[in-house]
Amino acid sequence: MYIKELSSHHDSIVNRRPAPEGATVTLPTTSVSRPMTRLSLSRGKVSESASLDESVEVGGSAHGTFRSTKSRVLLDTCSAILNRGGVAALVPSGASDAYFHSIAEQVEGFAATRSDSSAVPPGGILALPTSGSTGLPKLVALPAAGIAQFVGWGGDRFGFGPDTVSLSLSPWNFDVSLLDTWAVLASGGTVVAADEARLYDAVYLAGILTRHEPTFIQVVPSTLDALVTAGSGSAAFPSVRDVVLTGGAVARSRRAAAAQMFPAASFHNVYGSTEVNDCLIETFDAQQFSTMETLPLGSPIPGCSVYVDASGVLHQMDNTSGRADGELLVRTPWQAVGYIREGRHSPLPATSENLFPTKDRVSLRCGQLMYVGRRDRTIKIRGQRVNLEDVEHSALRTALVGMSCAWLETSTSGESLHLAYTAPGEADAAVTGLELRVAMSAHLPAYAMPNHLHAFSGPFPVNGNGKPDLHSIKSQLESARS
Structure with missing residues (x-):
């Protein structure tokens, strides 16, 4: 595979020959601020917290599988398992008993066999199910050390602290909770744990916004839709300083409605996946967020390597001139160590340069990266x-x-x-x-x-x-x- 760096003056081929099979290729990265070695969530507090669901399967200090009820006890228990070097798995709160026990069996098997694979580092592992899974559940294995780094980045990037109030709209088995919940608590802030089953209850959601006056909100398209529905009476919530959009495209009309609801906020489009977590971010003011036809994916987060694979030539995303169309490849400091399949470790797919193929098609123009579509959602008709x-x-x-x-x-x-x-x-x-x-x-x-x-x-x-x-x-x- 060829690697091509894009500079503001010219295009230069970094490797003129494909890397030999198994060869190590060093690609540039930048440092990540405020490294953390342990996950400590005890400084923050959780409002509207539920009681811990009874569907819990814990194997001593080595592993535990939990329904992702929005409970303070759940977070403390999971972080304690991770800090002891164990494996904690979170499944949807509404998952069937069969699904729950299937996950628990996989976690137990992985905890017993993880030492067989040199690719699994020592330390805690948080196992999250991938979205849209069918058949045997597939779990993404996130290292606790990587989560701690990500939590540190999130706290620095958004200035989380004791005065931060984050409205948690998504389930806690979803990787977005690592930013709007874990990072906020680690910084001593408050997390308002909204009941996701009541998100389309406009009175309930508007009441939470009014009572708690959140300063930070992270949304996916479905939760943004719920927010604008709750604010359809032209209500404005000026306490909100940052709104993060992730997980897909949103109609311009809905973005405009969100900008009216949160008139004092900065808006951020964040790209990532469960396997690599967040790796790109772009910030907009309210007018830009409301009026742009399509939001760009953004610039690489410090420490993340981002490339476009254009028919075998790798173009590095570095905010300079140049153009490329192809699949997005990334590497992050907090990416997963692999999957848990049938109770054993399974490595992430990767190129010879150790880049994760996202299966997302993108277009790079003059340093701006635009999302085109999923490679695996292309049909022929x-x-x-x-x-x-x-x-x-x-x-x-x-x-x-x-x-x-x-x-x-x-x-x-x-x-x-x-x-x-x-x-x-x-x-x-x-x-x-x-x-x-x-x-x-x-x-x-x-x-x-x-x-x-x-x-x-x-x-x-x-x-x-x-x-x-x-x-x-x-x-x-x-x-x-x-």
Whole structure:
């Protein structure tokens, strides 16, 4: 593989020959501020905390599996296990008993066999399930030392301290909680643990915003949708200093509504994944956040190496001129040591340069990195390649919908492309399929237009990581038809 660095004066090839198989290639990184060796969350406090769920399986000090009830006791127990060098796993609070016990068995097996793999360093491991998993659950193994580094970066980057009040909207088995919960508590701040089952209760959510006056909020598209729904009465919450958006694209109309709700806030678009955690960040003022058609992914977080693989040539992301289109490859100081599969360690996929292939397609232009779509969400229909995220984004660009979800169905009669969508606001009625189809035609070629458009009267059902749950969406549509 070739490695190409982009400079402001010219493009230069760093390695003119592919790296030999197994060779070590050193790529530039920068240092991470305020390294931490232990996870200490005791300085902060949790408001609206629930009691610890009874579905807990603990194997002495070596390992523990927990439902991610938003409990102070849960966080203290997990951090204690990690600091002792054990393995702690968090599963969705609403997971079935079969799923829970399957995870617990995997964790127990991994704790017993981890020493067999030289790739697993000593120290604590936090195991989080990946979103959208099917079949046997796959767990991402995050080292406690890396989490401590990330927590230190988050505290420094956003100035967390005793006066920080973070509104935690996402489940605690979701990796976003490492920033809005773990990092805040480690800095002595307060975490307001919102009940994710009540996020679309506008009175409940507006009440939390009013009572606790949060200063920091992190959202994924579904929780941002809940926030703007709660603030649809033109309420403003000037206590909020920072709003972090992660996990996907959001319609410009929803971003504009968020900017009105939080008039004193800076807005940040953060890119990452469970395997590597956050690695890119871009900051906007309210006007930029409201009006930009698409938000750039941002610049590399200190310590993170970010490259674009353009047909075998690696272009380094370094905020300078140059252009490249391809898959995003990253390496972070806090990335996972691998997966836990069938109770044993399984390494992360990596290039010979030890970069993690994200499967996300990006475009680099003049130092600005734009998201294009998932490599593994590209389908072929009507003889053409179509990325499902392009279909979803074209619906969002119309400002006629709040959220969208596309999928391909295959039957004996052929293939059909489907798109489900929600109304742009709680008080709005969903537009007709014809209206949406006409609006989407301005952004989407005819061969990529969905065969079937499905309007949702309420919010999408979401999975344990706050993302649209396709299985539940399809089940609700089937129930509505019968």
